[in-house]
Amino acid sequence: MRTLHFGLRVSDLERSLAFYTAVGYTVIGTVEGTAYGKLTMLQLPGDDFVTIELVYDPAKGEAGPGVGINHLVIQVESLDATRADLAAKGIEPEPIEYPGGAAGPRTCWITDPDGYRIEVLQWPDGHADGITKADFA
Structure with missing residues (x-):
């Protein structure tokens, strides 16, 4: 099993698309008229799969943190270049942080138009492309 993507409810689809495409996501497709509203599928370059589904239904009003999603994380090759x-x-972007100490990952935070927090992360050289049990040894 693996996580495929998560749905992120947004209050202004065009504003959110401008933000996420500036971050580097591309629109893969849309699904109109679902019970949840319009769904827009986003993918990062180099990924084989959709990782975010923007969920837009203007009848549901404002969207934002506090309804179950804490943050998402985007891995990059170079935090400085990004x-x-x-x-x-x-x-x-907010200032660079070193949550695992000087030898650990480098991160910074950005915030989308609805207030969702996004951690931008660069692993140290030689680290796996994700969190593993070795990170908790």
């Missing part, structure tokens, strides 16, 4: 690219696109 921060510069985001800033050039008008997305101001």
Whole structure:
């Protein structure tokens, strides 16, 4: 088993699409008229699968944190290059953090238009492309 994607309810689809495409996501497809509203599927370059489904239904009003989703994490090759690219696109990343100490991952945070928090992460050289049991040894 594996996690495929998560649905993220948004209050303004165009505003959210502008943000997520600036981050690097591309729209793979849409599904109209579902019980949840319009669904827009997003994928990062290099990924084989959709990882975010934007869920838009203007009748449901404002969206944002506090309804079950804490944050999502995007892995990048170079945090410095990604921060510069985001800033050039008008997305101001927060300062770099070292949650595992100097030898651990480097991270920073950005916030989408609805207030969802996104952690941008660069693993140290030689680290697996994800969290493993070895991270808790």
